[in-house]
Amino acid sequence: MRLKLHWAPTSPYVRKVMVAAHELGLADRFDLVPTTPERVVADVGSVNPLGQIPTLVLPDGSAIFDSLVIVEYLDDLAGGTLVPRAGPERWPVLTLHALGHGVIDAANRRVNELRRPAAEISQRLLELKRAEIGRALDRLERTPLDAARVDVAAIAIAVALGYLDYRFPGEAWRHGRAALAEWYRRFSDRPSMRATIPPA
């Protein structure tokens, strides 16, 4: 079964899905359809009215989104273990995923804000989002993470940290967060992470 994925190489939301697909051995099933921030609403709007990527389109034409739903769909398709199906393991993984995803959202808000004409940029919003990211990373620093464990939460957190490095390379998020930094160093060495590094 071929799967069509609306895609861009620098989107952290897309990268989450691509890392999951590599981990599940499904990456070669994708037909990637590239888009850009300027074209995404026109390119994707007919299947996903939010005009967002990633959007997965199945052979019958039905669309799957957002990124978490896509990862769960792929996990189900491959019989994987990225999202625990039921039981007490499911809820902490999904909550930790929401925390990692929230860091991506906050970083993305900063990136979008900085794309505005200079006079319209709100320093206050940038500060609020920077503080939100800081609090989330402090929580992650105190959360025991096992670099050998691969699930949707670990993928979201690693992609979020990679996105911070990519968009805000001057910011020392590792400072005072040695455990998180060491976890990320090991996790980002995985082939799935290496295969999905955004272009410089």
Next chain:
Amino acid sequence: MKLFHAPLSPFVRKVRIAAMELGLNDRIELVPITSSPVAMNAELTKVNPLGKLPALVTDDGELLFDSAVIVEYLDSLAGGGKIVPAKGPERWRAKCMEALADGLCDAAILTRYEMALRPADKLWPEWVAGQKQKVTQSLDALEGQSWLFDDKFDCGRIAVACALGYLDIRFADLGWRKRCETLARWYAGVAKRPSVDATKPPPS
């Protein structure tokens, strides 16, 4: 269980409707929170560092967020597969519908903050127009989903009801009922459900 709560949040409302539909309402204690994206509530950020509602603390002291996760957790407490289909095409349809309705709310909320909380000289009209386009495109897509309008009330339909209720209190001038007549008829029926009626946001 403790649910961090604000009466106007469409995402909190999803959880409250789910709890009532599942017969779990009397197990939930509401913890009122006053917060906005520009004035974070320290009590809330201690629980959820992202400062977002809803957040749930279970009877075992476990912290859960966001709203989709909490809704599924409540469904599992009620035996599973009640308002979140357990598998197959029905599951993906409900989850995508929920993502669409949540995305519609996100776009509406972003528009509101852009207009209400930014100084006038920092407004970006093109950006506001882009968010509004997401809202209207999503409404048009919902209007075309004939399967939405049957008797089932799952997590996708709950999210749609909350999104429409949010448009009513914050974007009344959008006039979505004129644009989407079938959706409006469906919503008029859904609004009579005790869970939807009991969680109606107070007039702002």
